[in-house]
Amino acid sequence: xxxxxxxSVALIGVGLxxxxxxxxxxxxGLVDGTVTGCGRSLDNLETARERGIIDHATTDLRxxxxxxxLVVLSVPLGAVRGVLETIRDDLADHAIVTDVGxxxxxxxxxxxxVLGDAASRFVPGHPIAGNEKSGAAAAFPELFRxxxxxxxxxxxxxxxxxxxxxxLWEAVGASVACMTAAHHDDVLAATSHLPxxxxxxxxxxxxxxxxxxxVFAYAAGGFRDFTRIASSDPEMWRDICLANREALxxxxxxxxxxxxxxxxxxxxxxxxxLEAVFSHAKATRDRFVAMLES
Amino acid sequence: xxxxxxxSVALIGVGLxxxxxxxxxxxxGLVDGTVTGCGRSLDNLETARERGIIDHATTDLRxxxxxxxLVVLSVPLGAVRGVLETIRDDLADHAIVTDVGxxxxxxxxxxxxVLGDAASRFVPGHPIAGNEKSGAAAAFPELFRxxxxxxxxxxxxxxxxxxxxxxLWEAVGASVACMTAAHHDDVLAATSHLPxxxxxxxxxxxxxxxxxxxVFAYAAGGFRDFTRIASSDPEMWRDICLANREALxxxxxxxxxxxxxxxxxxxxxxxxxLEAVFSHAKATRDRFVAMLES
Numbered sequence: 001x002x003x004x005x006x007x008s009v010a011l012i013g014v015g016l017x018x019x020x021x022x023x024x025x026x027x028x029g030l031v032d033g034t035v036t037g038c039g040r041s042l043d044n045l046e047t048a049r050e051r052g053i054i055d056h057a058t059t060d061l062r063x064x065x066x067x068x069x070l071v072v073l074s075v076p077l078g079a080v081r082g083v084l085e086t087i088r089d090d091l092a093d094h095a096i097v098t099d100v101g102x103x104x105x106x107x108x109x110x111x112x113x114v115l116g117d118a119a120s121r122f123v124p125g126h127p128i129a130g131n132e133k134s135g136a137a138a139a140f141p142e143l144f145r146x147x148x149x150x151x152x153x154x155x156x157x158x159x160x161x162x163x164x165x166x167x168l169w170e171a172v173g174a175s176v177a178c179m180t181a182a183h184h185d186d187v188l189a190a191t192s193h194l195p196x197x198x199x200x201x202x203x204x205x206x207x208x209x210x211x212x213x214x215v216f217a218y219a220a221g222g223f224r225d226f227t228r229i230a231s232s233d234p235e236m237w238r239d240i241c242l243a244n245r246e247a248l249x250x251x252x253x254x255x256x257x258x259x260x261x262x263x264x265x266x267x268x269x270x271x272x273x274l275e276a277v278f279s280h281a282k283a284t285r286d287r288f289v290a291m292l293e294s
Numbered sequence: 295x296x297x298x299x300x301x302s303v304a305l306i307g308v309g310l311x312x313x314x315x316x317x318x319x320x321x322x323g324l325v326d327g328t329v330t331g332c333g334r335s336l337d338n339l340e341t342a343r344e345r346g347i348i349d350h351a352t353t354d355l356r357x358x359x360x361x362x363x364l365v366v367l368s369v370p371l372g373a374v375r376g377v378l379e380t381i382r383d384d385l386a387d388h389a390i391v392t393d394v395g396x397x398x399x400x401x402x403x404x405x406x407x408v409l410g411d412a413a414s415r416f417v418p419g420h421p422i423a424g425n426e427k428s429g430a431a432a433a434f435p436e437l438f439r440x441x442x443x444x445x446x447x448x449x450x451x452x453x454x455x456x457x458x459x460x461x462l463w464e465a466v467g468a469s470v471a472c473m474t475a476a477h478h479d480d481v482l483a484a485t486s487h488l489p490x491x492x493x494x495x496x497x498x499x500x501x502x503x504x505x506x507x508x509v510f511a512y513a514a515g516g517f518r519d520f521t522r523i524a525s526s527d528p529e530m531w532r533d534i535c536l537a538n539r540e541a542l543x544x545x546x547x548x549x550x551x552x553x554x555x556x557x558x559x560x561x562x563x564x565x566x567x568l569e570a571v572f573s574h575a576k577a578t579r580d581r582f583v584a585m586l587e588s
Contacts, residue, residue, distance in 0.1 A: 078565075128512055130516075147514070148512060150512070187505060187509055190505075191509050192517065195516065195520045197553070198492055198496065200571060201549065201552050201553045201571070202492065202549065203576075204574060205549045207578040211481060214481055215481055215484045216585065217585075218442060218444065218482070219485040220441070220442075222486065222523045223486065224582075226520055226522075229516045229520060230575045230576060232572075232576070234572035234576055235569060238569040241565075242565055248560055249557065252560065255495065255499045256550065256554070256557070258498055259492070259546075260550070262491060262494070263550070265535075266542055271372075271533075274532045274535050275529060277494060278494050278532060280498060281497035281524045282524060282525050282528055284500075286525055288521075289518065291510065292518065
């Protein structure tokens with residue numbers, strides 16, 4: 001479903017996600033006016049302007065959002081509340097605000113507490129897309145094609161605002177689903193936040209191995225794939241851990257209990273148990289890949 | 295360094311690794327005679343013959359190795375000893391025997407105990423290559439290009455046999471290094487065996503999640519990459535765990551201690567600690583990728 005063109009977009013944080021969305025919206029012909037980018041790094045803003053992601057650059061949040069009909073927050077989760085407090089009084093009455101953060105309950109709470117009644121035009125969102133790269137230089141308009149975006153509107157979120165944001169995601173090739181923020185956070189703790197912890201922790205462990213250089217020299221492609229997500233942005237992931245702490249802790253506990261059982265099977269040389277776990281995991285994973293490809 | 299052509303090769307186990315090596319050796323013009331494949335699955339042997347990996351197929355080990363000048367063991371580690379016991383008396387005096395197993399001390403021990411003095415012509419090997427696929431259908435001749443192969447000869451291994459096997463690996467594009475079997479097992483426990491445990495365990499944990507279908511539905515590309523190795527062959531990995539138990543247990547202990555520390559940082563909302571771990575891991579992993587690409 002197409003949406004009418006945007007007159008003024010404020011992109012708060014011009015990174016891989018926000019930058020790619022802006023590029024995709026432009027390519028879809030949905031930006032009639034201008035995109036203003038706001039961020040901390042002048043170099044990154046300059047890159048964004050050179051690449052045609054944004055028309056104007058500013059480091060002043062209030063300048064960026066004045067008159068915007070769409071405000072996209074694409075900043076680490078820990079920065080959301082501060083940004084909302086700063087821009088609150090400068091938001092146009094008709095402005096729709098949305099975000100792309102990887103945890104949603106914290107953002108919903110921030111919006112409600114800071115924006116009050118105006119939180120009804122805040123549409124919490126999370127595109128399940130991205131890679132380990134960061135910054136405007138990494139943005140590309142096809143990033144969301146075939147990907148899923150989760151929106152977590154509240155009961156009092158304006159339906160028109162939700163539909164507008166949905167249409168803007170669909171315009172760049174994503175499919176959109178709605179669920180509660182709490183449910184989103186549980187699901188993502190399992191499929192995204194937990195694997196990131198495991199990958200970061202593995203690289204951390206190996207970096208302190210006595211034969212470190214040799215260990216990495218003989219690591220193969222499997223290791224490279226397995227640890228790809230350990231090259232993700234540390235500040236962003238710090239904030240995700242803090243924001244989704246309870247669900248992540250629960251996921252880590254369950255994982256560690258299972259890993260301990262596996263370790264006991266190794267310790268006792270329990271080949272039947274090992275083969276059963278591996279076979280079950282392989283069957284599950286193969287079904288998952290078949291599902292992705294269908 | 296090129297090697298003189300092989301007159302008769304016996305491929306015991308015709309899977310991804312053995313099959314790819316045979317295809318690569320053929321492509322390099324190093325097979326003057328015939329390749330005989332031996333395995334349990336007639337379907338797989340038929341596939342191997344159709345794809346030109348082998349000339350003859352047999353399910354009889356002694357038939358396969360009679361007169362062969364090169365015998366390649368490409369079977370799960372737990373099957374190595376039994377194969378050696380079966381073929382021992384049929385090996386030609388000049389035959390070189392090598393293997394491709396992912397753990398080496400157990401294979402060295404098996405060869406010494408079963409072959410006795412003839413173990414001096416057994417060259418233990420491990421190509422650091424492969425993917426999650428199995429069988430003759432998955433084999434391709436370029437698999438080893440730019441990859442590393444580790445050989446773990448003993449003090450009394452015939453130097454000429456080691457150099458012959460080295461040349462046969464170099465002929466398919468691999469670079470070859472020698473180290474002790476024990477050291478190989480320590481290094482591979484860290485970079486390969488441990489990550490496989492983590493990936494298998496993660497998929498196993500998620501397969502028993504209450505929202506399992508939804509969890510997998512919202513898993514993104516990062517998850518797919520992270521769990522790729524959990525689609526590896528369960529029997530092969532059961533045997534690797536049993537064969538390299540001590541080194542793997544040590545690696546799992548160290549990993550689990552670090553993961554517990556990370557969990558405590560999440561529990562206490564220790565953002566500084568989380569960011570430090572993530573930053574250190576990212577820097578290490580980015581250096582690793584730069585090294586791979588250079």
